[in-house]
Amino acid sequence: MKCRKPGRVVFIVGPTAIGKSAVATALAKKIDAEIISCDSMQVYKGMRIISSYPDKELLKSVRHHLIADISPSCEFNASKYRSQALRKIKEIIADGKVPILAGGTGLYMSVLIDGIFKTKSADTKIRECLYRQAEKNGSAFLHKRLKKIDPQAAVNIHPNDARRIIRALEIFESTGKPISLLQKERKGLNAEYDIKIFCLNTKRDELYRRIDSRVDKMFKSGLLNEAKKLLKSRLSKTSRTALGIREVKGYLDGAYDLEEAKQLLKLNTRHYAKRQLTWFRKDKRIEWIEVSAKDKPEGIARKIIPRI
RNA sequence: GGCGCGGUAGCCAAGUGGCAAGGCAGCGGUCUGCAAAACCGCUAUUCAGCGGUUCGAAUCCGCUCCGCGCCU
Numbered sequence: 001m002k003c004r005k006p007g008r009v010v011f012i013v014g015p016t017a018i019g020k021s022a023v024a025t026a027l028a029k030k031i032d033a034e035i036i037s038c039d040s041m042q043v044y045k046g047m048r049i050i051s052s053y054p055d056k057e058l059l060k061s062v063r064h065h066l067i068a069d070i071s072p073s074c075e076f077n078a079s080k081y082r083s084q085a086l087r088k089i090k091e092i093i094a095d096g097k098v099p100i101l102a103g104g105t106g107l108y109m110s111v112l113i114d115g116i117f118k119t120k121s122a123d124t125k126i127r128e129c130l131y132r133q134a135e136k137n138g139s140a141f142l143h144k145r146l147k148k149i150d151p152q153a154a155v156n157i158h159p160n161d162a163r164r165i166i167r168a169l170e171i172f173e174s175t176g177k178p179i180s181l182l183q184k185e186r187k188g189l190n191a192e193y194d195i196k197i198f199c200l201n202t203k204r205d206e207l208y209r210r211i212d213s214r215v216d217k218m219f220k221s222g223l224l225n226e227a228k229k230l231l232k233s234r235l236s237k238t239s240r241t242a243l244g245i246r247e248v249k250g251y252l253d254g255a256y257d258l259e260e261a262k263q264l265l266k267l268n269t270r271h272y273a274k275r276q277l278t279w280f281r282k283d284k285r286i287e288w289i290e291v292s293a294k295d296k297p298e299g300i301a302r303k304i305i306p307r308i
Numbered sequence: 309g310g311c312g313c314g315g316u317a318g319c320c321a322a323g324u325g326g327c328a329a330g331g332c333a334g335c336g337g338u339c340u341g342c343a344a345a346a347c348c349g350c351u352a353u354u355c356a357g358c359g360g361u362u363c364g365a366a367u368c369c370g371c372u373c374c375g376c377g378c379c380u
Contacts, residue, residue, distance in 0.1 A: 268344080271344095
């Protein structure tokens, strides 16, 4: 096929359980592409079931990157993801192939396409100190402080949003510059390449049905053991928040039975899917692809090709 | 059949005479180095139904319907 256009980057995004992996693979086969995961959990090793790695056949048929790549104990983040993904993108393009970014992590997508402001790596000392202050005096107290040094950021961040208030203060203390100023300086893929973003979606009740059935399958294929194994190891701040970990932990701690854990995971996954959609909805560059239960990945890929 | 208790949003529920707490679910949103995270907003002109008492009723009274329990 001659759909290959150098300097072109394709994103296949969408809510969890919509079928991104299969569509991305089907598409990759048709246009000689390689797939880079755009998922904050699939990067971790040992999360095959919990983060739903693409099936073995999919992984075999097309080259995949950034899946099961790093240890769950590693403090990975959006910035690290960005630099690794960027390198892969450049390599793939240099190879004359198309990089397809597939995944559901809105922040990782945005950090690639729109960039991220440059700063030193996270200063954990300052951050921890601020967290202690937040616990003692409340986040509103820190918010008042932020208002003095960076009124712009204070307007954008809710007084209860301790995490962002602390990040803003941390940036100011370590660089001497207000975060709202730094945030204006960002350069991403869209400055150098043609970006195409396709978001797979379906009706809400159908999406929720897919999520429920995926969770049932996950338990059948050994989610419990995988989660147990992960819980025994040291997990990073990010990896420990993977859906499934907390739910299984509650069960193991005796807070509820296995059925309850399963229902909880379904519920939390639905909430997650909803937040993903909120993220994608506001990005007006996205082209929406409505899928239904009877659509095959190849058929969906065929619909995408002419629009690349 | 008799007696008792109860019926408040999709669910759980507070309120027992002065304009219907809260939680869950649902929906919408924020998001630039923890993002499958964290945070925010919205959601009952109406309290099973009908009548009555009262300036005023989800709250008091009567009847009807429904549920639960006990008795015969």
